[in-house]
Amino acid sequence: MTTRPYALVLFGATGFTGGLTAHYLARHLPPGTPWALAGRNRAKLEQVAAGLPGDADTPALLEADSADPRALAELAAATRALATTVGPYMRHGEPLVRACVEQGTHYCDLTGEPEFVNTLIPRYHEAAQKAGCAIVNCCGFDSIPHDAGALFTVRELARAHGGRLTAPVSVEGAVSFSASFSGGTWQSALEAFARPRQNQQRLRDARVRLKQWYPRPVGTLSPRPHKDAPLGGWLAPMPTIDPLVVLRSASALEDYGPAFRYGHYLVTPSLAKLVGGAAGVGGLVLAAQIGPLRRRLMKSRPSGAGPDPETRARSWFQVRFRGRCGDTEVRCRVAGGDPGYDETAKMLSETLMGLALDPGAPDHTGVVTPVMALGDRLIERLQAAGMVFEREA
Secondary structure (H helix, E strand, O other): OOOOOEEEEEEOOOOHHHHHHHHHHHHHOOOOOOEEEEEOOHHHHHHHHHOOOOOOOOOEEEEOOOOOHHHHHHHHHOEEEEEEOOOOHHHHOHHHHHHHHHHOOEEEEOOOOHHHHHHHHHHHHHHHHHHOOEEEOOOEOOEHHHHHHHHHHHHHHHHHOOOOOOOOEEEEEEEEEEOOOOHHHHHHHHHHHOOHHHHHHHHHHHHHHHHHHOOOOEEEOOOOOEEEHHHOEEEEEOOOOHHHHHHHHHHHOHHHOOOEEEEEEEEEOOHHHHHHHHHHHHHHHHHHOOHHHHHHHHHHOOOOOOOOHHHHHHOEEEEEEEEEEOOEEEEEEEEEOOOOOHHHHHHHHHHHHHHHHOOOOOOOOEEEOHHHHHOHHHHHHHHHOOOEEEEEO
16 A cells, blocks of 8 residues: 555545545544545636645545445555545445455545445455455544543553453443534435335344454343433434444454443433423334435425534534443543534544555445554544533533
8 A cells, every 4th residue: 555646535525524524534644645536527626626725735636426336445545554434335435445444545434324334344354354345334423522532441440440441341331412404404304214124134234244243242221211310311313324333343453341332322301301302203214215205305494505604613513421330330421522523524534544545544444444454543543623522521
């Protein structure tokens, strides 16, 4: 990879989140790092490049379309590591993954679509290992705060437990946030909700292979809604991809103890809001499975736009964790600003820079989680970038 012209490439730089990611990279890449922005419209790429900070190294501009396999192969062959913000990933993502595996190029994305990730695991994991590359999904708010936060909690639990976890471990994560979400996120969620049968089949297929590769026992804690004052209030099970990512990391790494269980929850201030929120999500899932309703919902929030800077400046998130091993308990917190965009651009960028620039990275190859790819250095990068990882009293 050292002979390739670019250290890293950002594909999808003309989209809303892609543009934020381009700006973050321009501000934080080490001087002299060769990099490029890629997309299907050169005029739009030029607009993004023209708006980057004046002291940033100028990126090259590369034209490529997610529907053009030859262009994607050339793109992947030109760089050590590549990040993509082009979704919905179930519709647009697999050709680029295939190109990166064939070229031995590290890859990371922002997907929160379980069907997409569970499709990649059996199809590309072993091929990516043979090619020596890491295919890293879920490198934004889905699912780095939860994945890296669980690892941070396990580390603190080990310190409190004498340095090594010899008994079964459990971790609970409870997330709260105030934020607005873009049309791209909205459309990806609707597409995922529309395919429950396909989601379940892909999940079963992935679990069969994962148990073969990573036999360490892992599982989930009780999903029932309940009140938990130390973790913030009423907790509702949150059916996102995040717990699947955390459990994949725990099954692959010995640091999580001889057995591991994880519970993933959304914090709500009252039982009434918990019930109302669950009803609203259930209604949206049903509506997404009815074609005309789904198309109308998609038109209500088109992709390509997102919240303005003032809205993002007011936005925030935090995930509170509780880890237990035997009689030992620790509580930790991960927190930051706008989760869906500013912090997501930061998390994707730091993952991409870690894959491309950190000596010895990645820690594991194949279709892997952010923690499997970068481990503690991902936490260190994010702490240096201003995200909070701390143990609570």
